[in-house]
Amino acid sequence: MTPDLMEAGARRAETAKAAAASGKTESGGRAAGFARPVHAGDVDTSHGRILYLEDVSVSFDGFRAINRLSLDIAPGELRCVIGPNGAGKTTMMDIITGKTRPDSGTVFFGSTIDLLRYKEAQIAQLGIGRKFQKPTVFEQLTVFENLELALKTDKGVGASVFHKLDSAQSDRLAHVLRTIHLQAAVNRLAGTLSHGQKQWLEIGMLLMQDPKLLLLDEPVAGMTDDETERTAELFLSLKDQHSLMVVEHDMGFIKTISDGTKVTVLHEGSVLAEGPLDAVQNDERVIEVYLGR
Numbered sequence: 477m478t479p480d481l482m483e484a485g486a487r488r489a490e491t492a493k494a495a496a497a498s499g500k501t502e503s504g505g506r507a508a509g510f511a512r513p514v515h516a517g518d519v520d521t522s523h524g525r526i527l528y529l530e531d532v533s534v535s536f537d538g539f540r541a542i543n544r545l546s547l548d549i550a551p552g553e554l555r556c557v558i559g560p561n562g563a564g565k566t567t568m569m570d571i572i573t574g575k576t577r578p579d580s581g582t583v584f585f586g587s588t589i590d591l592l593r594y595k596e597a598q599i600a601q602l603g604i605g606r607k608f609q610k611p612t613v614f615e616q617l618t619v620f621e622n623l624e625l626a627l628k629t630d631k632g633v634g635a636s637v638f639h640k641l642d643s644a645q646s647d648r649l650a651h652v653l654r655t656i657h658l659q660a661a662v663n664r665l666a667g668t669l670s671h672g673q674k675q676w677l678e679i680g681m682l683l684m685q686d687p688k689l690l691l692l693d694e695p696v697a698g699m700t701d702d703e704t705e706r707t708a709e710l711f712l713s714l715k716d717q718h719s720l721m722v723v724e725h726d727m728g729f730i731k732t733i734s735d736g737t738k739v740t741v742l743h744e745g746s747v748l749a750e751g752p753l754d755a756v757q758n759d760e761r762v763i764e765v766y767l768g769r
């Protein structure tokens with residue numbers, strides 16, 4: 477982490493601890509990560525970063541899958557991550573979401589939330605949604621019911637099925653349905669949807685929880701050209717309100733969604749190159765290890 481962030485974060489931590497000890501706590505914002513449970517709305521992005529990894533390493537049986545990895549993502553950014561098989565892309569997402577603990581390094585959500593202090597389920601609650609490659613919708617439920625089930629509830633899955641939506645939740649569900657273009661399929665069983673539609677439904681289920689950051693692993697694998705194009709439109713419509721990290725091998729898709737913004741190339745567990753797609757595509761090292769295969 478950069479010294480200014482470290483210092484600012486440490487100062488806020490001390491202030492929050494002192495305030496908590498004296499009973500005078502601030503509501504939300506900068507104190508939130510330390511003095512009380514954190515909610516998604518409390519992510520402090522005032523330093524221009526929603527996700528910050530520095531010097532992160534993890535080894536499996538002596539093999540360094542992630543090797544001193546550093547990268548950061550701005551609020552509202554759509555970051556594409558590319559790289560050869562085994563570069564560490566999935567492991568990086570596993571670390572961000574708490575599935576894998578790094579051996580060393582720093583992983584922050586905003587400038588105050590140290591993700592290494594939280595468990596996987598808590599990280600999801602903090603506002604980091606993850607979409608795995610294979611769709612995992614409830615095939616026996618309708619599109620509507622899948623989205624309804626994904627609503628935030630403290631009462632557990634069983635209660636949420638029978639939970640009547642309030643008007644804000646109904647509005648949210650309608651908004652998500654429009655965003656993922658599944659209004660016409662709202663009463664269809666998810667099992668009858670096409671592969672692409674299932675993927676969009678699962679993205680919709682994540683959106684129901686209003687994540688600040690979405691991690692998407694090979695979202696267009698197995699999609700038709702038309703579905704891939706619609707997915708690109710969907711992602712472009714999501715950026716700005718959400719930050720997205722998209723791992724993909726489909727370069728045509730990357731070209732459409734990166735739209736001149738920064739692309740990160742991972743290789744052997746660290747960043748090999750970073751910049752606009754044109755620049756990384758012309759980088760000799762990238763051609764050698766990835767594009768020239």
Ligand SMILES: Nc1ncnc2c1ncn2[C@@H]1O[C@H](COP(=O)(O)OP(=O)(O)OP(=O)(O)O)[C@@H](O)[C@H]1O
Binds near residue numbers: 559560566567
């Ligand atoms: N739990 C684990 N135990 C042992 N080795 C692992 C484990 N997880 C990942 N690895 C190894 O770490 C390296 C990075 O794997 P990872 O799946 O993160 O790469 P990737 O960039 O996502 O690859 P792909 O594009 O094929 O999905 C690989 O060599 C993999 O075999």
